[in-house]
Amino acid sequence: MVIPTGKEIRMEKKEVLVLRDILGTNKKIAAEIRKKLRSKGILSVNLMSSPGSGKTTLLESLAGRFRGRFRMAVIEGDIETEFDAERIRAKGIPTWQITTGGACHLEAKMVGKVLAEIPADLDFLFIENVGNLVCPASYDLGESLRFVLLSSPEGDDKPKKYPEAFLSSHVLVLTKVDLIPHLPFDPSRARREALETNPSLEVFEVSALTGQGMGVLEAFLLSALEKLRSGHA
Amino acid sequence: MHEMSLVTDLFEILEEKARDEKALRVTAVVLRVGRLSGVVPELLETAFDTFKKGTIASRAELRIEVVSLKVRCRSCGKESMTDEPVFVCPWCASPSLEIVEGQELMFQRMEIEKDD
Numbered sequence: 001m002v003i004p005t006g007k008e009i010r011m012e013k014k015e016v017l018v019l020r021d022i023l024g025t026n027k028k029i030a031a032e033i034r035k036k037l038r039s040k041g042i043l044s045v046n047l048m049s050s051p052g053s054g055k056t057t058l059l060e061s062l063a064g065r066f067r068g069r070f071r072m073a074v075i076e077g078d079i080e081t082e083f084d085a086e087r088i089r090a091k092g093i094p095t096w097q098i099t100t101g102g103a104c105h106l107e108a109k110m111v112g113k114v115l116a117e118i119p120a121d122l123d124f125l126f127i128e129n130v131g132n133l134v135c136p137a138s139y140d141l142g143e144s145l146r147f148v149l150l151s152s153p154e155g156d157d158k159p160k161k162y163p164e165a166f167l168s169s170h171v172l173v174l175t176k177v178d179l180i181p182h183l184p185f186d187p188s189r190a191r192r193e194a195l196e197t198n199p200s201l202e203v204f205e206v207s208a209l210t211g212q213g214m215g216v217l218e219a220f221l222l223s224a225l226e227k228l229r230s231g232h233a
Numbered sequence: 234m235h236e237m238s239l240v241t242d243l244f245e246i247l248e249e250k251a252r253d254e255k256a257l258r259v260t261a262v263v264l265r266v267g268r269l270s271g272v273v274p275e276l277l278e279t280a281f282d283t284f285k286k287g288t289i290a291s292r293a294e295l296r297i298e299v300v301s302l303k304v305r306c307r308s309c310g311k312e313s314m315t316d317e318p319v320f321v322c323p324w325c326a327s328p329s330l331e332i333v334e335g336q337e338l339m340f341q342r343m344e345i346e347k348d349d
Contacts, residue, residue, distance in 0.1 A: 010349040015342055016254055020246050022239055022264070022338040105235050135235040138271045138338075163320075164271045167332070196320045196328045199307075 026139055029108035033115060033142025037125060043225045044125040046141045048165055049149035050158075051131030054175040054208055056084045058149065059126055061208035063091035065218055072124040075114060077106040079130060094119065105135040108142055123225055137164040144228060150194075151176040152185040159194035166197045171204065173217065178207035236272060236280040239338065244284060246340050251289050256345035259290035265339040267300045268316065272338060274299060293343075302335035 021027065037044045047055045059074055066072055074095045076085040085097035096114045098106060106129050118125065127143060129136040148169040150158050153176060159166045166172065172194050174187055191203050202220065206213035243262075251259055262281070266272055274297045281295045304320075305312045308327035321328050 011257065011346045012349050013260070013344065013346055014254070014256075015344050016250060016256075017342050018246065018250055018340045019342075020340045022243050022246070022340055025242055025245065103235070103238060105238075107238065134271060138235065164269060164336075167269070167336075199329045 023138065023140075026108045029112055030140035030142040033108060033112055034144065036115065037142065038144065038228060040120050040122070041229045042122045042125050043145065043221070043228050044127065044141075044143045045221075046127045046129060046136075046143035046146045047149060048129045048133070048136045048146065048169065049131065049151070049175075050133045050154060053131070053149040053151040053154065055128050055131070055149055056087055057208040058173065058175065058206070059088055059093075059128065060091055061211070061214055062124075062126075062218065062221075063088065063093045065214065066124070067092070070123040070222075071119070071121060072126060073118055073122050075106075075111060075118075075125070075127045077110070077128060077130045079103070084128065100130060103130070104132045105130055105139050106141055107139050111141050124221065133158065133162045133165050137162075137168045145170045145224060147171045147173055149173045149175050150190060152179050152183050152187070156186045156190040156193070159190060159197050163197050166194050166201065169198065169201060171202045171220075174203065174205045176207060176209075177205045178210045178212060236276040237284070239272065239277065240280040240284045243281075243340060244288065244290075247290060247343065248288070250343065251345065254345055254347065256289065256347050258346050259293045259343050260346060261294045261296060261344035262290065263296045263298065263341045263343065265298045265300050265337055265341050267335040267337045268302045269332065269335045270338050298341070300334055300337060303333040304330040304335075305333050306330055 049055055072093055074088045074093055076095055076097045078084055079100055079102060082097045085095045088095040098110050127141055146169045148165050174190060187205060194201055204213060204217045206217055266274055278295055285291050285293055302315050306322035306327050307329040309325040311324045313323050320330055322330060
């Protein structure tokens, strides 16, 4: 029989200051990725949107436009399947699929794992995030530019309803604008409310299927690449 | 719903700190969660209570201080607080605001028990 001596219950209670950002580890890995990609002169773009907004179709269109002129690679983030990666590979683009197995977003460490396999002589690295307009906004992936896509069928009220995604992005791409005549979608409202949330957003209107607006978006990407390489980004 | 990933990261910090402090157990965890951090406090609590089982924090209580949105106007320079994500300065009606507070996900402090 053990007789309590009282020693084991003489416990000191203490308050410990922590003051650490919960996302700090992700931010640190992201900063390393960004530095590595920039030093190689690669412009990295993180594409965020709801499922079905046209991220993969936009990349297919860019792949066609860049063919023979610029080198791009793609990291595809999905919960399951390699469907998207197969679509991009069919365009002759080197593509890495990350299946998150349930997670609703990509994290910097997932991108870090595939980075070593990515060719060093690229111009553009596109990271297609998991389709979700909420969670991906919290995770820096080491991108130079963050795109948020909003397709006309989703509705023009999304910037106010999902402010984090619009707040944290550099670029808003309104997609499927060829469908606007058939929809109660007001592109000027979407644009205005997105800019009220984040006044520094660059806004583009495109249809990746018809090619409308794609030239302007392409020119923007090329000028961003030039700025990155001249050290002004 | 990325609260489970956040709690995984939270526990990495918690376990590191508990080791440094030679804690026997962690009894409370205090977070500051911004109104616009993309996190739902209730879901964070559920994730925390699931994750803590069998850890040094198995009986810890999670306290969340929700941080309201604080914005500074780029035009008039005045700061204002708001509970809703409105993006117009209440002083001069300018839409050009920058967020000062309300996006954080900060592990503030914890309470531990250790040997005397």
